Amino acid sequence: MSYSTTDQTKHISIFRTLPVHLLIFACLIILWEMTNLYGFEDQIQADMIAPRPTNIVLAMLDIFIIDQTVWKHLISTFKKALLGASIGTAIGMGLAISATLSVTFRKYIKPWIILMEATPRIAVGPIFVALLGFGLWAAVALAALVAFFGPFVNTFQGLMEIDEEAEEMFRSLGASKFQTFWKLRFASAMELISAGWKLATASAFGGALVAEFIQASEGMGVLISQYVIMITMDYAFAALLSVTLFGFILFKIMDYVDYRLIFWKNDLLLLRESEKRRKKAGIVQ
Amino acid sequence: MAATAKKKPKQSPSGQTVIEGNSVTKVFGETVTALEGADFNIRSGEFISLVGPSGCGKSTLLRLVAGLIEKTSGDLTVNDEEVTKPRTDIGMMFQKAVLLDWRTAIENVLLPSEIQHRITQDDKQKAMASLDLVGLKGFEFHFPKQLSGGMQQRVALARLIQTGANIMLMDEPFGALDEFTRERLNVELMRIVGELKATTLFVTHNIQEAIYLADRVLVMTPRPGRIAKIIDVNFERPRDISIQTSREFNIIVEEVRDTLGSH
Amino acid sequence: MKLLSFLISFAKYSLSFIFVLGLWEVYARYGGLNELFLPRPSKIGDKLYNLFFKFQIIEQGTIYWHFFATLAQMSIGFCYGIVIGNSLAVLAAFNETFRRYIAPYAVVFNVTPGIAVLPLIIAWFGFGWESKIALATLVCFFPPFINTLTGLLKKNDEAIELFQTIGATQSQYFWKQQLPNALPEIFAGLKLAITTALLGTIVAQFGSATEGVGILMQRFAFRLDMAGSFASLVTMAIMGLLVFTIAELLDRRIVFWRDTKGLERVSKKKQRKLSTDG
Numbered sequence: 001m002s003y004s005t006t007d008q009t010k011h012i013s014i015f016r017t018l019p020v021h022l023l024i025f026a027c028l029i030i031l032w033e034m035t036n037l038y039g040f041e042d043q044i045q046a047d048m049i050a051p052r053p054t055n056i057v058l059a060m061l062d063i064f065i066i067d068q069t070v071w072k073h074l075i076s077t078f079k080k081a082l083l084g085a086s087i088g089t090a091i092g093m094g095l096a097i098s099a100t101l102s103v104t105f106r107k108y109i110k111p112w113i114i115l116m117e118a119t120p121r122i123a124v125g126p127i128f129v130a131l132l133g134f135g136l137w138a139a140v141a142l143a144a145l146v147a148f149f150g151p152f153v154n155t156f157q158g159l160m161e162i163d164e165e166a167e168e169m170f171r172s173l174g175a176s177k178f179q180t181f182w183k184l185r186f187a188s189a190m191e192l193i194s195a196g197w198k199l200a201t202a203s204a205f206g207g208a209l210v211a212e213f214i215q216a217s218e219g220m221g222v223l224i225s226q227y228v229i230m231i232t233m234d235y236a237f238a239a240l241l242s243v244t245l246f247g248f249i250l251f252k253i254m255d256y257v258d259y260r261l262i263f264w265k266n267d268l269l270l271l272r273e274s275e276k277r278r279k280k281a282g283i284v285q
Numbered sequence: 286m287a288a289t290a291k292k293k294p295k296q297s298p299s300g301q302t303v304i305e306g307n308s309v310t311k312v313f314g315e316t317v318t319a320l321e322g323a324d325f326n327i328r329s330g331e332f333i334s335l336v337g338p339s340g341c342g343k344s345t346l347l348r349l350v351a352g353l354i355e356k357t358s359g360d361l362t363v364n365d366e367e368v369t370k371p372r373t374d375i376g377m378m379f380q381k382a383v384l385l386d387w388r389t390a391i392e393n394v395l396l397p398s399e400i401q402h403r404i405t406q407d408d409k410q411k412a413m414a415s416l417d418l419v420g421l422k423g424f425e426f427h428f429p430k431q432l433s434g435g436m437q438q439r440v441a442l443a444r445l446i447q448t449g450a451n452i453m454l455m456d457e458p459f460g461a462l463d464e465f466t467r468e469r470l471n472v473e474l475m476r477i478v479g480e481l482k483a484t485t486l487f488v489t490h491n492i493q494e495a496i497y498l499a500d501r502v503l504v505m506t507p508r509p510g511r512i513a514k515i516i517d518v519n520f521e522r523p524r525d526i527s528i529q530t531s532r533e534f535n536i537i538v539e540e541v542r543d544t545l546g547s548h
Numbered sequence: 549m550k551l552l553s554f555l556i557s558f559a560k561y562s563l564s565f566i567f568v569l570g571l572w573e574v575y576a577r578y579g580g581l582n583e584l585f586l587p588r589p590s591k592i593g594d595k596l597y598n599l600f601f602k603f604q605i606i607e608q609g610t611i612y613w614h615f616f617a618t619l620a621q622m623s624i625g626f627c628y629g630i631v632i633g634n635s636l637a638v639l640a641a642f643n644e645t646f647r648r649y650i651a652p653y654a655v656v657f658n659v660t661p662g663i664a665v666l667p668l669i670i671a672w673f674g675f676g677w678e679s680k681i682a683l684a685t686l687v688c689f690f691p692p693f694i695n696t697l698t699g700l701l702k703k704n705d706e707a708i709e710l711f712q713t714i715g716a717t718q719s720q721y722f723w724k725q726q727l728p729n730a731l732p733e734i735f736a737g738l739k740l741a742i743t744t745a746l747l748g749t750i751v752a753q754f755g756s757a758t759e760g761v762g763i764l765m766q767r768f769a770f771r772l773d774m775a776g777s778f779a780s781l782v783t784m785a786i787m788g789l790l791v792f793t794i795a796e797l798l799d800r801r802i803v804f805w806r807d808t809k810g811l812e813r814v815s816k817k818k819q820r821k822l823s824t825d826g
Binding site: 274 | 389397
Binding site for chain 1: 560561564565585648649652656659660661663664665666667668670671672743746747750751754755761762765766768769770772774777778780781784785788789791792
């Protein structure tokens with residue numbers, strides 16, 4: 001007898017699973033297409049609720065290649081999200097580092113952080129839009145506000161997780177506070193810090209989009225809203241799909257950076273890195 | 286085996302006192318007496334084992350000597366200087382190897398030099414030699430994750446050697462290793478310490494290990510932590526692992542057991 | 549003793565709040581701040597007083613109505629979300645094939661900002677409560693799904709062997725080992741879900757609504773009534789704190805083995821129960 005959740009070790013090659021994945025995906029798409037064609041009494045309603053996949057693909061072609069409307073908005077949203085994420089990360093990490101270095105600062109910042117955590121920060125959106133206008137900065141500000149929390153919490157947690165023996169080792173070597181901080185604490189926290197960057201990017205996207213929904217001159221939030229208002233749902237879906245697609249690419253890039261940065265968690269990368277450093281030192285085995 | 290040594294166990298030229306403690310006491314908080322009235326003096330080049338159950342204050346004693354914690358009362362000097370903070374002529378080794386995962390073995394060994402100054406070519410040569418001395422030639426560019434537990438402790442030992450300290454403090458360095466690895470490392474440690482002529486304080490809860498390595502064994506008892514007895518171990522060096530089965534060896538084992546048991 | 553130290557730290561925190569608010573007030577009063585941007589605390593306080601104690605009507609109701617409408621929408625969305633998320637997680641934990649084939653969709657879903665669907669949700673569900681509930685559900689089901697799944701799949705080979713040797717059935721293993729073992733993760737998921745559900749509800753209210761604190765905020769901000777906007781922000785913070793505290797308390801009660809205080813409490817309770825039984 002064995003309990004069913006344990007057989008994770010069974011390795012199934014991607015060549016066997018990929019065709020099945022594609023098949024399932026194709027079936028879902030065809031089912032959707034059929035639903036649109038035959039599932040509704042009235043075609044307008046059908047296109048409203050479940051626009052045909054073929055139409056969505058055509059719409060994507062249109063907005064990306066023929067009409068090229070999407071680029072302007074995509075770039076605008078990405079710019080806002082990335083700027084917001086960077087500013088938020090800088091603030092979050094700065095606060096976290098200060099909070100780990102100073103007990104007094106930590107004590108006095110704590111109630112504010114709890115308050116910030118509990119408040120739905122995205123709700124400040126209308127205030128920012130009213131104050132900063134419909135352009136870039138309202139969205140950047142909102143993105144930064146929602147993004148700062150992930151890097152803050154992760155950096156703080158990473159820096160506070162102290163390995164006492166390692167700390168003693170550094171002290172016994174006569175290391176300065178500064179040396180211990182960078183060479184031990186910060187480096188050990190790198191894994192969590194990098195995870196915080198990913199969190200920041202994800203939430204910054206949400207923040208930028210919400211600011212655009214509230215009111216903006218350009219951006220994917222504006223584009224999606226416009227298509228919905230014009231009741232061209234296939235275009236709305238196409239725009240939504242582009243956000244997902246480009247968001248996905250961005251996250252893959254960040255995953256890769258994380259994977260390379262925290263190389264010591266991966267056996268293969270360790271092997272390569274160790275070979276590289278040996279060569280660099282000019283020692284041939 | 287009286288407490289007074291009849292003959293000098295080591296051929297160290299000076300044999301002068303390096304570490305001296307007079308009624309050293311450490312109280313944690315207000316009530317927990319971790320170490321009470323410890324008197325001891327350790328001569329240059331000596332190997333001292335501190336043995337006892339957990340809570341007997343052996344790690345506290347070690348950390349006091351290292352200058353990692355401050356004593357509550359008494360006198361404690363290293364090379365005739367009051368211990369107030371960590372000193373560069375003292376190196377430490379812990380139960381965990383505490384290696385930095387993102388650095389290769391040699392980069393870990395170079396850490397002490399890096400803390401003191403910019404790394405020079407000399408430091409690198411020295412680090413290679415230290416790794417060679419602990420039997421890790423060819424593993425210089427492996428990362429800790431790629432090494433076994435025993436090899437990680439060897440890297441930690443090499444790092445200790447790299448500090449150039451002539452006083453080595455070891456806090457159960459082989460405590461987390463399996464019996465076979467521990468035995469092999471004991472033999473190697475004996476050889477290396479002999480070569481370096483370093484003064485060593487070695488904390489362990491393994492009686493055999495304590496006696497096998499030491500010139501003198503400080504037997505400690507808990508609640509409150511005290512040095513109950515100091516026992517001389519006068520076997521010739523280099524010692525073979527087989528002495529552990531000899532009658533004389535086991536007499537000392539019995540003596541340590543009795544001391545621990547009577548408390 | 550415990551109460552005293554709590555009171556002291558509470559007083560300290562309040563003092564730091566009051567200090568910052570005071571500084572803000574003084575600064576605003578003596579011309580340092582453009583009140584169009586940052587209203588002074590006394591004005592916000594005044595607005596809050598009007599909203600909460602003079603029952604000022606905005607849109608179609610008092611602030612209490614907006615407050616509870618939002619809480620209700622959030623709670624319904626949250627319930628749907630956790631039911632969906634946890635069911636999917638249990639399914640995925642027990643059925644490897646299912647797990648394998650939903651994995652790519654989960655990965656894509658994880659990186660899509662669920663909030664981006666807002667216009668579509670409004671088009672489908674209209675301007676009423678349904679769209680708020682739908683968006684709340686959509687943005688909050690994912691954390692419980694992922695957390696419950698990770699909790700249930702935690703590697704536990706020795707526990708499995710133990711349960712096998714004492715002849716436990718699959719369902720006994722699930723209820724006595726696997727589920728309790730996953731509870732810390734499950735609760736972490738629920739805590740995440742409840743805050744994201746609130747967020748989803750409020751964002752959906754920005755879209756368009758007749759009730760809710762989100763629409764309150766929207767109206768005040770667009771009229772450039774900053775004191776009103778900040779008053780609604782304070783209201784949301786109160787709501788957030790309320791929801792957050794409830795989640796935290798439940799978590800401490802149920803996953804008592806997370807800290808020593810909880811362990812002591814439950815162990816004492818069990819001891820008392822044993823002595824009264826005997």
